[in-house]
Amino acid sequence: MIMALRVANCSGFYGDRLSAAREMVEGGPIDVLTGDWLAELTMLILAGNRLKGRPGYAPTFLRQLEDVLGPCLDRGIKIVTNAGGLDPAGCAEAVHELATRLGLSPSIAHVTGDDLTGHPFPLVNADTGEHLTATPVTANAYLGGRPIAAALTAGADVVVTGRVTDAALVTGPGIWRYGWGPEDLDPLAGSVVAGHVIECGCQATGGNYAFFQDVPDLAHCGFPLAELRADGSSVITKHPGTGGLVSVGTVTAQLVYELGGPRYLGPDVVARFDTITLTQEGPDRVLISGVRGEPPPDTVKVAVNYPGGYRNTMTLVLTGLDVAAKARVAEEALWARIPRESFDQVDVTLTDGGLLRITVMSTDERKVGRAFSAAVVETGLASYPGFYGLAPPGNASPYGVYWPVLVPASEVRPRVFLDGKELPFPPPAAGMGTGGAGAAGATGAAGATGAAGAGAAREVPPVAAPAPLPAPRRRDEVRRSPAPVADAQPTAPTNTTTIPLGRIAGARSGDKGGNANLGVWTDTRPRYDWLAAHLTPDTLKRLLPALTPYEIHRHDLPNLKALNFVIHGLLGRGVAASPRMDPQAKALGEELRACLTDVPAHLAPPPTPAAPPP
Numbered sequence: 001m002i003m004a005l006r007v008a009n010c011s012g013f014y015g016d017r018l019s020a021a022r023e024m025v026e027g028g029p030i031d032v033l034t035g036d037w038l039a040e041l042t043m044l045i046l047a048g049n050r051l052k053g054r055p056g057y058a059p060t061f062l063r064q065l066e067d068v069l070g071p072c073l074d075r076g077i078k079i080v081t082n083a084g085g086l087d088p089a090g091c092a093e094a095v096h097e098l099a100t101r102l103g104l105s106p107s108i109a110h111v112t113g114d115d116l117t118g119h120p121f122p123l124v125n126a127d128t129g130e131h132l133t134a135t136p137v138t139a140n141a142y143l144g145g146r147p148i149a150a151a152l153t154a155g156a157d158v159v160v161t162g163r164v165t166d167a168a169l170v171t172g173p174g175i176w177r178y179g180w181g182p183e184d185l186d187p188l189a190g191s192v193v194a195g196h197v198i199e200c201g202c203q204a205t206g207g208n209y210a211f212f213q214d215v216p217d218l219a220h221c222g223f224p225l226a227e228l229r230a231d232g233s234s235v236i237t238k239h240p241g242t243g244g245l246v247s248v249g250t251v252t253a254q255l256v257y258e259l260g261g262p263r264y265l266g267p268d269v270v271a272r273f274d275t276i277t278l279t280q281e282g283p284d285r286v287l288i289s290g291v292r293g294e295p296p297p298d299t300v301k302v303a304v305n306y307p308g309g310y311r312n313t314m315t316l317v318l319t320g321l322d323v324a325a326k327a328r329v330a331e332e333a334l335w336a337r338i339p340r341e342s343f344d345q346v347d348v349t350l351t352d353g354g355l356l357r358i359t360v361m362s363t364d365e366r367k368v369g370r371a372f373s374a375a376v377v378e379t380g381l382a383s384y385p386g387f388y389g390l391a392p393p394g395n396a397s398p399y400g401v402y403w404p405v406l407v408p409a410s411e412v413r414p415r416v417f418l419d420g421k422e423l424p425f426p427p428p429a430a431g432m433g434t435g436g437a438g439a440a441g442a443t444g445a446a447g448a449t450g451a452a453g454a455g456a457a458r459e460v461p462p463v464a465a466p467a468p469l470p471a472p473r474r475r476d477e478v479r480r481s482p483a484p485v486a487d488a489q490p491t492a493p494t495n496t497t498t499i500p501l502g503r504i505a506g507a508r509s510g511d512k513g514g515n516a517n518l519g520v521w522t523d524t525r526p527r528y529d530w531l532a533a534h535l536t537p538d539t540l541k542r543l544l545p546a547l548t549p550y551e552i553h554r555h556d557l558p559n560l561k562a563l564n565f566v567i568h569g570l571l572g573r574g575v576a577a578s579p580r581m582d583p584q585a586k587a588l589g590e591e592l593r594a595c596l597t598d599v600p601a602h603l604a605p606p607p608t609p610a611a612p613p614p
Contacts, residue, residue: 004227004235005177007170007194011035011081012201014042014058020201020223021064025071027239030225031177033072034169036199037061037083040513041575043163044305044400046085047137055094056087057160062094065158069099073106073157080148080169084160086138088112089417092160109151109423111161113414114140116302121411123304126404127514127568134306137400141302141407144267145191147414148172150425154418163303165266167195170226175268178230182268189271189293190232192264196271197236197254197288198224203508204236204254205244208586210506210593215250217243233289235281246284249506249523256519256562258510261555262463263294265301267409270294272460274557290559292460300412304403308577309344309363310396314376318354319386326384327356333379334358342367347579355390359579361399369396402574404513497601501543502593504603505531509588514578516570516585518592521562527603528561534597535563543595544588 008030010020014037024033037058050056061083072079084091092110099106116139123132140163149172151159159172174180174191197204204224206215215221222242227235236251238244255273262274270293277290318326327350340346345361358376362368373393380387416423504527509518520535522528537552551568571578571585582588 002178002230004229005032005173006030006225006227007032007034007173007198008225009034009036009198009201009223010064011037011061011083012199012203013037013039014045014060016201017223018060018063019067022067023242024223024225024239025068025075025077027222027242030077032078032080032173033068034080034173034198035061035064035083036166036169036201037081038085038163038166040303040305040402040511043086043138043140043303044402044576047305047400050086055090057085057091057094058083059094061091062098065095066098066102069104069106069158070102073104078152078156078173079158080152080161080173081159082161082164082166082169084110084162086115086140086162088160088162092158092417095158095160106157107155107419109154109156109159109416109418111143111147111151111159111164111414111416113147113412114143114161114163116141116407116412119411121302121405121407123403123405126301126406132304132306132403134401136304136306136403138305139302139405141300141412142267143412143414144168144296145171145173145175145188146268147416147425149175150416150423151418152176154416154423156418165192165195166199167192167266168268169199170195170228171266171268174228174232177228184232185269185293185295186291187230187232187293188269190234190288190291191228192266192269192271192293193255193273193276193288193291194226194228194234194236196264197251198226200254200257202244203257204250205238205242205246206250207244208508209245209250209253210502210508210589211249214247215243215245219243232291232293233287236286236288237284244284246286248278248280248286249521251278251286251288252521252560252562253506253508253519255560256517256521256557256564257508258512258517259519259555259564260512260517260566261553261564262557265297267296267300269296272463274463274559275461276557276559278560294460298409299406300409302405302407304405305400305576306403308399308401308573309361310365310368311359311361311399311577311579312368312372312394312396313357313359313579314373314393315390316356316358316376317386317388317390318350318356318384323354324350326386329384330356330379330387331358333383334376337378338372338375343372345579349579349581351581355581357579357581361577361579365396365398370394372396400574400576402513402576495601496598497604498596498598499604500593501535501595501597501599502590503605504599505593507589507593509585509590511571511575511584512566513574514569514571516567516588518565518567518585518588519562520565520589520592521560523561525561528558530600530603532556532558532563537565540565540592543597544592 008024088110145168220243222238264271275292279287
């Protein structure tokens with residue numbers, strides 16, 4: 001019997017806990033140590049670093065590696081990371097220098113071929129259909145797991161990649177261990193799901209969890225690991241003695257994070273998230289099984305970033321009575337001093353907490369610099385009562401724009417190097433999409449749902465069409481954020497109770513380029529049946545009126561007792577360009593959970609007993 005491959009995560013983003021690598025190596029047996037350092041925003045940050053003469057990779061990976069490289073070599077633990085960012089070769093060389101200083105001699109591989117900057121391909125936005133005329137500073141395709149597997153098969157102890165899909169860090173080792181071919185769609189799909197669960201670190205073990213009160217010792221939350229099996233099933237767990245929680249709930253929360261529809265497109269396989277089955281096997285052990293796969297698309301997702309211009313933000317605090325009227329007075333005073341029309345874009349948001357956030361953008365740095373922020377301050381004695389701001393006048397700062405593109409897989413050729421020498425790596429096989437050779441694909445992006453080839457005739461349950469769309473989203477630059485309102489019904493049945501939705505449902509939200517993702521789940525079938533009938537896109541807009549201008553798709557995931565909403569355009573041109581106070585939509589799920597709605601009384605939790613008098 002083949003032992004499960006134990007793949008551990010030690011980083012969910014560039015800036016995660018530095019001690020995590022050592023904790024995962026010392027905390028219990030593992031076979032592969034992985035970490036995710038890259039996000040759409042990270043690529044832009046690394047591009048800025050490179051322009052300043054700094055490394056184009058994540059140097060924090062080297063700080064972690066210094067703690068564990070020796071023990072990993074002694075125990076045969078493989079290390080796989082995407083910390084190479086924009087310079088995988090440079091990162092591999094830095095690993096070599098670190099190893100030499102430590103007196104170690106690992107075999108170090110790096111994967112390239114993701115960088116398409118300067119390549120001639122149509123820059124058509126995959127979400128909006130717009131054509132880009134600006135010059136990109138980065139353009140990186142999402143590579144898959146096969147280049148990683150090739151490096152491990154050739155004997156690499158450390159594999160450094162650039163832009164790969166987050167799940168590729170698990171799929172690659174799975175292909176290496178079990179020898180999966182492009183036709184092994186279900187095992188590949190299972191590995192993608194396992195990779196999606198653990199790639200965000202502690203978010204799978206109780207971090208950022210809606211029911212955080214149920215999570216023990218969150219301050220010392222352990223990082224996750226996946227025990228990946230030959231059939232693609234896996235058990236998500238963590239090292240014993242660490243804080244946190246691995247439950248069906250915490251795994252569900254991560255499964256619906258940054259998700260589009262039920263088809264999760266990738267370079268190696270399309271994983272069907274509507275076929276996932278979760279089972280609590282024991283304390284801190286959740287089995288993922290039943291995942292079905294479809295052939296990967298023939299398209300490749302490329303993350304493009306380009307300079308958008310400059311921006312500046314001033315935030316004023318409004319307190320006491322007549323907050324809306326005070327906001328109006330503050331705006332009138334400002335625009336009387338500096339014309340609103342002088343900026344390329346203006347965003348004004350009044351939050352529920354009384355913060356008036358004014359953001360201006362322009363390709364002209366001078367227009368949005370200190371002249372703007374000083375104009376806000378100049379109104380201080382001729383504005384609303386109680387005037388004060390959260391920061392003094394500041395200069396403009398540059399921002400970048402994220403632009404997703406789909407290109408044919410044949411235009412992407414991964415290259416694998418071991419100790420500086422290139423390994424043979426085949427091009428994509430005809431008719432196999434990107435799965436034939438592990439070229440890049442779209443992770444959760446729109447595109448083809450499958451390619452002709454092995455497995456194309458397999459019987460996989462159909463995906464239900466998403467809920468109908470309302471009118472197209474508005475591109476209004478001025479927003480108001482009214483307080484959430486109760487879901488008013490014309491005649492509320494007498495056997496209902498009005499409670500916050502979050503008392504019976506969890507939620508997790510995040511960003512997918514310019515779109516926001518909002519996953520909502522519950523714990524029992526009756527509650528899910530009610531949720532699926534109740535929480536339509538229109539109801540979501542009634543509960544969160546700030547979403548009213550936007551197109552919303554709803555995707556049902558009954559196996560997970562979950563719904564997933566994609567709010568198109570909420571984040572504008574992506575995280576770096578979004579004027580929202582919450583540019584990654586991280587808080588959107590908690591805003592929804594706080595909304596009052598009428599729930600059947602038998603589905604509501606029992607009332608909390610009143611505290612005894614002192």
